[in-house]
């Protein structure tokens with residue numbers, strides 16, 4: 123056996139044929155379900171998850187047990203559990219590997235979580251590009267159903283759960299939980315006003331918990347071993363492990379499960395083997411393209427929620443994008459901003475117009491047609507989006523712009539004065555920019 | 558599977574297999590409206606693209622006005638509202654892939670196929686499209702051919718891939 127790739131979610135991830143229920147069971151799979159259903163009360167489960175300190179792995183880091191606690195106990199309405207498998211934050215590719223290799227852990231996590239909030243219907247919302255994963259998860263669901271783990275009276279506990287997958291169709295905004303619910307209800311995937319929060323009024327105006335794939339896959343481990351055991355990894359406020367998706371020109375890109383708090387530099391140097399081709403790190407975006415970058419001088423920052431916030435950024439979804447010294451940051455930021463302009467749902471003005479203008483200005487800077495005041499203009503537009511948009515996509519578009527300018531302003535100024543990139547290994551000539 | 562280039566002829570009804578899938582999918586939700594995306598997927602797998610006639614059929618099936626269905630179909634990027642080639646090459650252009658050469662790879666594909674973004678080769682074999690992050694950033698540059706991922710690409714690998722796609 124080779125070294126396990128991580129302590130929890132990645133412990134057995136490379137076991138051959140783990141997608142088959144028999145293999146999963148041989149490793150102890152579904153034993154937690156049997157030990158919990160009808161034996162621990164739903165409230166006990168919520169309390170254990172609260173005590174574990176588990177926080178949402180989808181980006182916002184909201185305490186999971188607390189979110190579950192907001193679901194009303196007495197309600198005539200149906201309750202729902204929705205798993206967010208939209209995985210559309212650029213730089214993030216962990217949920218895809220988790221679902222491809224270990225669908226039964228997700229199913230077990232969803233049954234346990236549905237039990238804790240007493241939901242009788244669960245949906246797994248997958249981004250449209252995951253059609254093949256939808257098919258393999260559907261096979262796993264059928265296996266679980268045949269084994270009496272889904273459907274009516276699960277394992278004789280009296281608890282019942284209907285479980286369905288739902289395939290999106292290409293729209294980043296559908297990762298935002300209220301837009302996801304609109305999409306699931308058959309509307310255009312546009313966000314809704316919060317409050318009311320989904321826990322109170324979500325899918326079909328009923329109490330709904332939306333959690334990320336990685337979040338839900340932690341639940342069986344926590345309910346099996348307890349809160350204290352889970353807290354042996356991570357820090358006081360960032361308990362457990364986090365899967366980091368590392369991309370960019372490092373030697374070994376990929377997903378890594380690390381105890382939270384590990385310095386970013388250790389992840390990049392020791393686990394990812396450093397940079398390729400003699401390149402050096404210029405900037406690292408630690409939490410998916412929506413968060414501000416860290417300059418190379420801040421690589422000792424810990425990979426946990428608090429340390430990242432103290433360094434002016436976020437752990438976010440854990441999409442670590444490494445940018446090398448021969449990449450033009452104006453070009454990189456242009457790419458990011460183009461993404462948000464494309465993905466803005468158009469519902470509110472600051473985001474719709476702001477992303478348009480930021481992209482226009484960055485394109486002109488990159489073409490060497492920028493003016494001195496463009497840099498301040500960018501900051502200004504970003505400031506008019508940040509905190510003033512209907513949903514968090516606006517902030518996600520504004521924060522990288524402000525962060526790149528804050529840390530790398532001289533590179534933007536160089537572009538204005540010299541009308542070209544300081545470095546750009548990806549483009550040989552200005553003609554390529556204009557193309 | 559997304560099939561060959563199709564004519565705009567109106568499909569009056571669902572083939573039996575598709576109808577059975579739809580009946581099953583409708584049991585997943587408390588109302589028919591929620592089935593709109595799954596039903597459109599079933600249609601796209603059946604006909605390759607969503608012609609106006611197909612969208613009318615979808616509207617009838619979920620009991621919504623045609624304009625509503627059209628509004629939903631156009632919100633998403635993955636529904637083909639024009640005919641599509643047998644092999645839909647969807648090349649990720651977002652940051653991580655771009656850092657690893659996606660722009661050059663896309664240019665290479667344009668050159669090899671003689672078509673640009675959103676275009677289909679005259680023989681209906683390939684449609685080429687730029688797309689956003691596919692959640693395969695660690696294997697960039699990457700693309701999807703219909704539903705299948707291909708990662709860690711370079712020009713030589715892409716050339717070999719094209720040969721296998723008849």
Ligand SMILES: Cc1cc2nc3c(=O)[nH]c(=O)nc-3n(C[C@H](O)[C@H](O)[C@H](O)COP(=O)(O)O)c2cc1C
Nearest residue numbers: 178179180206208209210297298299333334337514
């Ligand atoms: C623009 C935008 C995109 C998002 N995309 C995702 C996503 O792809 N996957 C995800 O789990 N959460 C995403 N989120 C966060 C969700 O809104 C929500 O907070 C999360 O699914 C809650 O689950 P968690 O508490 O387990 O993290 C996104 C948020 C925003 C604002």
Ligand code: SF4
Nearest residue numbers: 467468469470473513
């Ligand atoms: S912030 Fe952007 S994505 Fe969010 S509602 Fe406004 S326009 Fe839509």
Ligand code: FES
Nearest residue numbers: 649654691693694
């Ligand atoms: S950036 Fe290309 S797959 Fe994510």
